[in-house]
Amino acid sequence: MKILIVDDFSTMRRIIKNLLRDLGFTNTTEADDGLTALPILQAGGIDFLVTDWNMPGMQGIDLLKAVRADEKLANIPVLMVTAETKREQIIVAAQAGVNGYVVKPFTAATLKEKIDKIFERIDAQ
């Protein structure tokens, strides 16, 4: 299971990376916005995408749309971890096909719960 973590702040990437390691996901890679994330995704081998919303270059919501629009990437589960908390934003993310939405600041338990839920759903399919 290889996970791509996308956030423009290196501190947040590091936090998510460490939390994922605690949950047993040791194979992670990082990108600092949608533009750098897309080529990594397109190169293949990424099984799960964790992305921020508000980033310079390409924002997380556009990255999500790009992933869903790409035949090869469309089925990758996407977890959004963001400080964006407007109702419209959450609705748009849901409509764009996000698999989970975690608001910052978050707890380790919340992150674990959302990831577990995503994989439960995938296993059930």
Added chain:
Amino acid sequence: MESINKTAQLEAARALVTALEADNEQAIEDQLTILTQSQESELFHEVGKLTRELHESMSNFNLDSRLVDLTQNDMPNTRERLNYVINTTEEAAHKTLGYIDQTLPLASDLKLTAEKIDESWHRFRMREMNADEFRLLSKEIEVYLPEVKQHSEQIHANLSEMMLAQGFQDLTGQVIRQVIDLVEEVEDNLVQLVKIAGKHVENKPKDNKEVDPIKAEGPQINAGDNPNVVNDQDEVDDLLSSLGF
């Protein structure tokens, strides 16, 4: 205009002299009235000109309504944003320091007991220990091992919390970026203002930016005041489940 006024004033002045010489009181009063009125009308004219100029300048200001918006909305908002940065960093620092306070005694506890057991174990290996002492030692070890497990788990949990608390850097970083953008915008507008004052008026086309309802805004500063904003993870989950998630 000025010369007409001057001729009228001269005429009135001459008539005033004549009236004074003739000691004609009614004429003196009439000519004085004419003279003061002409003075007043010149003053009114000047005031009128100034008013018009002021009005034009004000309209030019209004051409860039963003400037008004900046002072009325964005500046107070910026104060709130910077306060948010102070509060968030303070909270994160206290949280981290609190976990350090909790963790240090756990680590020194483990160290002290380990030192004590190590010393006893050494005596046992050197055959300096009698049976009673050995029974005591094995009891100590029995208590110590689960304590090591428990303390290490607690230390791990505390370190994870300290790590999470560092998320403040992302949250405040987003807010500070917004403030930097605002400062740049204020600077641009001030330059524009200086140009207007220097009569190099460039009528900037009004930017009717369409408001994007999902534009990224970073952390909400007064989330409680805005019904359109969710306050916590539970509200996110509720909203998503109402959408059939």
